[in-house]
Amino acid sequence: MCALVMLTLPAELLALKLPFYTCLIPAGFPSPAEDYEEQPLDLNRYLFTHPASTFLARITGDSMTGAGIHPGDIITVDRAIAPADGHIVVAVVDGEHTVKRLRRRHGRVWLEAENDRYPALELLADSRLDIWGVVTHVIHSFVSRKAAGSTGRN
């Protein structure tokens, strides 16, 4: 004979927390990978050597398309790096910020656009060139944020 016993379980018990293992647990030898805690990769730590002095900016112009910097892109600018010949920099020209390639050769200093429609901007020796920071990365999106949000696999 069988008896049926009714048990009332409090709702909280149903939400009982169970450890979640990311691998099957074999009855035999435990997975050696289990010992390694999985940390998501952190782009901030990868990209920013100096977080305190790194700033993000959105590009609106097209003077640096030859260097792969397009309107709408986000650049990261680090103020802690000493600007040198060949660096892409954010400079202050006539009270405005501008992104250009810094050239420093034979005692002359000038800023170069990377788009044939823009002339190189030569700065006379006595006019102080004000470099705001050095561009370290460019973030260019190939898919719009909206499109990236939908999985499109219906």
Added chain:
Amino acid sequence: MYALVDCNNFYVSCERVFQPALAGRPVVVLSNNDGCLIARSDEAKALGLKMGEPFHLVRATLERHRVAVFSSNYALYGDMSRRVMEVLSSFSPEAEPYSIDESFLKLTGLELLYPNLESCAHAIREAVRQQVGVPVCVGVAPTKTLAKLANRLARKCGQGVMVLATPEKQAAARQDTAVGTVWGVGRKYSQKLLAMGVVTAADLANLPEGWARRHLGGVVGQRLWRELNGQPCLAEQFGEQAAPPKQGTSRHSVTCTRSFGRPQQEWAVVREAIATFMARGAEKLRRYNLEAHVVTVLLGTDRYANPGLATRTGVVTLALATADTGELSRAALTALRRVFRPGVAYYRAGILLSGLEPAGQAQFGLFEATPEQRERSHRLMTALDALNTRLGRQTVRLAAAAGPAPAWRGRCAFPSAAYTTEWEQLWTIC
């Protein structure tokens, strides 16, 4: 040795980092609600504009001299302050923020890395200027009080750095300092001291220690006197005995108050404002991992029409400390109902959370929430904070709280962008 690092005209300097055309121009920043001047560039100071001057009184002057005017942008200033702090922490592990634009640094050991303290101070100054773009002054001395004094002189001398390492230099610096500007001497004591013929910091330091104890508030006065004489005795906030500042256990209260753009009489409007401030306050509590026992609601009427009676407060005490936005808002609205009078025009409102204790230490009572209910509330609040961090403040909120651009919002006629903290307002470069 301590260094006090103070950012020059900090709010103005932050605006200038992102708008280089402001260099050399007079610039001012207004307080919340565009009330009065709270930051002035050196050029604005030279025009005779005073700290705290009501904006509407100097408006004509500002226009005549083409002064650039900004509403305060705390999103930007807060982020820049964090960056300055981070740079300072790279010099010394013992860096203690004193306000949004000032920090104390303990320089122990740093003298080994630099030929002398002057070059160390210059290195700090140059690092902040280069890495964050904000000019600072550095005052160095054996006590915090003297470091503060050195900082004032650093600004005055034009070098941006002042080191008071020897007793001779300290004596000369005290001679150059009016007693009223010494850290810890308030306006009341300053008047009292002047009346007694104590004019400079040197006059005060030369009086007997017992005199300071008798006349300047006991132990506090004694400590001030010793510090001024080069004997460190202000408890160190950094490191050892004190809890890490982020935990905020030393906090006694959390507040959120605002001036309204124009006076408000409507119950619905004031209620919405209070619910919004409470959402903000509760969020702060959770950030510091605290819970509050006491909820106070403050309503401000016209300061000039009712001097002395301008602020009314209502208090509700909770049986169990909490950081739950819902529970706290309910309490705040109960308190508000007690103080709100129809027909009265309110100029300001705010909430104050006190009776703070670390989260999760509450004693459970018979009639209060069960541990399960509290756990559920905790999870809900964690989810709420995560959503609002990701999607923007107040995206998910109680129906009682306000959305963007509420009717009571303070004036903010000259905003600059949150260049470094909002994707939509990100700094742009051509």
